[in-house]
Amino acid sequence: MSAKSFAYYMPTRIESGSGISKKTGEFIRELGISNVLIVTDKGVRTANLLEEVEKSLLDANVQYEIYDEIEPNPSAETIENGTEFLQQHKSEAVLAVGGGSSIDTAKGIAVMAVNPGNIIDYEGVGKIQNPPLPIIAIPTTAGTGSEVTPSTVVTNRETSFKLAVISPNLYPRLAILDPILTLNLPQGITAATGMDALTHAIESYTSKTANPISQAFAIQAVKMIGENLTKTYFVGTDLESRENMLVASMLAGAAFAQSRLGNVHAISHTFGGVFNVPHGIANAALLPFVMRYNLPACAEQYKDIAAALGADVIGLTAVQAAEKAIEEVIQMNQSMNIPLNIQELGVSLDALPKLVEDSMRSGNVLVNPRLTRAEDIQSIIENAYNGTLH
Numbered sequence: 001m002s003a004k005s006f007a008y009y010m011p012t013r014i015e016s017g018s019g020i021s022k023k024t025g026e027f028i029r030e031l032g033i034s035n036v037l038i039v040t041d042k043g044v045r046t047a048n049l050l051e052e053v054e055k056s057l058l059d060a061n062v063q064y065e066i067y068d069e070i071e072p073n074p075s076a077e078t079i080e081n082g083t084e085f086l087q088q089h090k091s092e093a094v095l096a097v098g099g100g101s102s103i104d105t106a107k108g109i110a111v112m113a114v115n116p117g118n119i120i121d122y123e124g125v126g127k128i129q130n131p132p133l134p135i136i137a138i139p140t141t142a143g144t145g146s147e148v149t150p151s152t153v154v155t156n157r158e159t160s161f162k163l164a165v166i167s168p169n170l171y172p173r174l175a176i177l178d179p180i181l182t183l184n185l186p187q188g189i190t191a192a193t194g195m196d197a198l199t200h201a202i203e204s205y206t207s208k209t210a211n212p213i214s215q216a217f218a219i220q221a222v223k224m225i226g227e228n229l230t231k232t233y234f235v236g237t238d239l240e241s242r243e244n245m246l247v248a249s250m251l252a253g254a255a256f257a258q259s260r261l262g263n264v265h266a267i268s269h270t271f272g273g274v275f276n277v278p279h280g281i282a283n284a285a286l287l288p289f290v291m292r293y294n295l296p297a298c299a300e301q302y303k304d305i306a307a308a309l310g311a312d313v314i315g316l317t318a319v320q321a322a323e324k325a326i327e328e329v330i331q332m333n334q335s336m337n338i339p340l341n342i343q344e345l346g347v348s349l350d351a352l353p354k355l356v357e358d359s360m361r362s363g364n365v366l367v368n369p370r371l372t373r374a375e376d377i378q379s380i381i382e383n384a385y386n387g388t389l390h
Ligand SMILES: [Fe+2]
Pocket: 144, 196, 200, 265, 279, 283
């Protein structure tokens, strides 16, 4: 990397370890908070993942209410309803317990509790006027990284557009990483969220705005995901690999918090908005095709990624090694039953003009390593649809 100036800011306190969520109440008390809104989904409640957290809040004398109406690809309306709920109960902070959807919704509620209008009005970077309520995040999947990022992604149901709200104020105060909460994740979710984390790490590592700190986080995340994801998928209940995935996902989040992402996320968000495709699966299926497109611009970085994923790159040129990185990703997808094209995800090319237009609206295109125009996005989507990796 050439010498260039950069800034680094990441204020989130991280508490990581097996069983650490039992200390949630204690940690929240340390922040001077005595009344929180738990933001979660019904799946988390039925899986009994809230039990220990609730107990710790009671033990620490922290009052709480539960808002569990979170859906995948959460909408502005869900944030609006949650904000009303929070205001009725006068909660001082939000405590997200769940996957990316719960954490992102909690961030939206924390913003809207103290700002006028609708969350959609705050699309973009630095538009939030009043600092949001404190945000505490306990991820129950290893993928989103939202527990350490300054952004939230919201779906505008009217336009079917997934928009990002970004502000340094959106970094959670505290992230609690407890692998026990991820032990019983179904295989499909383990695969989708794990590949989301890998996509974060790869897109961050190669981003035009990567810096030495974000790259250190990103490449370590790639290595840990390469070593642990398939084991997590096939064994499931192995605590050590679950823990490594949770830490890797956080590292990838801390990386892209600095660098933003790239064309995979620019395109995949449009699938989530239009077809309601799960975010991680959309990313996983798109990743090899975007890597193919980007390869001429970042072969050296892809060589690092190939090596981090365990490929033998000794004696190979950067381009040959970069090909191995793409092969490794395809192999991971294949082994975890992720489609090798986006047609199988239910994406239809009838919506192509909207998909291209919405992708180009994403700030992630601007930091993608290879210069990207609308026609490039179109051919990436077409190739991914047909499964053409030439
Ligand atoms: Fe993502």
